[in-house]
Amino acid sequence: MSENPVERLLDSRLVMVTGKGGTGKTTYAAALAVLGAVRGRRSVVVELDNQRPSLTAVFHKEPRFQPAPVRLNLDLANLAWEGALHAYIESVVPSRRVTNLILNNPVVGRFLDFTPGSREMVILSAVGALVEKYDLVVVDMPASGHAFSLLDITRSALGLFRSGPVRTRATELKSLIGDSRTQVVLVALPEEMVVNETLETIARMRSFQMLHHQPTVFLNRATLPSLTEVERELLRRLVAAEDLLPLEREFVLAGRWEDGLEQATATAQRVLAEQLGVSPLLVPPSVPGGVPRDTVEAVAVHLGRSVGATRREIAWT
Numbered sequence: 001m002s003e004n005p006v007e008r009l010l011d012s013r014l015v016m017v018t019g020k021g022g023t024g025k026t027t028y029a030a031a032l033a034v035l036g037a038v039r040g041r042r043s044v045v046v047e048l049d050n051q052r053p054s055l056t057a058v059f060h061k062e063p064r065f066q067p068a069p070v071r072l073n074l075d076l077a078n079l080a081w082e083g084a085l086h087a088y089i090e091s092v093v094p095s096r097r098v099t100n101l102i103l104n105n106p107v108v109g110r111f112l113d114f115t116p117g118s119r120e121m122v123i124l125s126a127v128g129a130l131v132e133k134y135d136l137v138v139v140d141m142p143a144s145g146h147a148f149s150l151l152d153i154t155r156s157a158l159g160l161f162r163s164g165p166v167r168t169r170a171t172e173l174k175s176l177i178g179d180s181r182t183q184v185v186l187v188a189l190p191e192e193m194v195v196n197e198t199l200e201t202i203a204r205m206r207s208f209q210m211l212h213h214q215p216t217v218f219l220n221r222a223t224l225p226s227l228t229e230v231e232r233e234l235l236r237r238l239v240a241a242e243d244l245l246p247l248e249r250e251f252v253l254a255g256r257w258e259d260g261l262e263q264a265t266a267t268a269q270r271v272l273a274e275q276l277g278v279s280p281l282l283v284p285p286s287v288p289g290g291v292p293r294d295t296v297e298a299v300a301v302h303l304g305r306s307v308g309a310t311r312r313e314i315a316w317t
Ligand SMILES: Nc1ncnc2c1ncn2[C@@H]1O[C@H](COP(=O)(O)OP(=O)(O)OP(=O)(O)O)[C@@H](O)[C@H]1O
Pocket: 019, 020, 021, 022, 023, 024, 025, 026, 027, 028, 054, 143, 220, 221, 283, 284, 285, 286, 287, 288, 290, 291, 292, 295, 299
């Protein structure tokens, strides 16, 4: 397996992207899928039963249950519950007529409502079906806590069902989650709370044996060091100075702001590296106020550098 973490992700079959809310999950899922497609792998990027899919703003197309092409080698889908349920029933019962009978049977509806985790199992099954069809499936997962519960469903299902099709499916999904070509990505920000949640999620996933590999952590919106120690000392002195003109004070505050961002990144990077044994991958913020599509492109270009993908290949045409 490649030493290059981005290459390793792009060579996988299934990449599940999670992280605390608002960290950049959707952006990274889209960027990784675009890179997979650029490298010639038949790729699909999916959201899971999202009522208001975020990938619409990136691809300028509403994702549906049936994957639809958005770029060369790249399809887009939203594994919504109804479609996933239909596909699931179809996969476990032989005839279409029986499928419709089951779907229209109120007892089945009630069974699904009251069987904990049945919804999640059905949606995970739809992910599994895509893995059979594509070279690379990238999933824009829910935020970490929900992503954990979703993946943990297979364990509960195995406890609940001693035999039968649900058990068979749960066993298949459990082995897909723990497969050597399945990877988990966590997107973090240089903030203490986010870093802590990232570490907690990884620890939980590890203790429940959901990870075959060390997950890849992206430290998004990272501010790389630019100030020297001498400049930082100067800033400290200037902050204390009382005889500054208003404009001079503004410059000093801007310097302090930059220093604060750099320190926060350095701390987050150090804590993550110490706890995980590998450094997170740092990605700087792209143009402020950029539209989602531009941000995805900027992140893909940044990540693509290490695998030789060019801006021209990545850019939307
Ligand atoms: N590196 C970056 N530079 C600039 N903007 C960014 C960067 N990463 C993400 N963003 C922007 O931050 C916002 C949140 O990102 P995104 O939607 O990918 O996060 P998310 O984790 O999927 O959020 P949610 O939890 O709501 O699903 C978006 O507007 C996105 O374009």
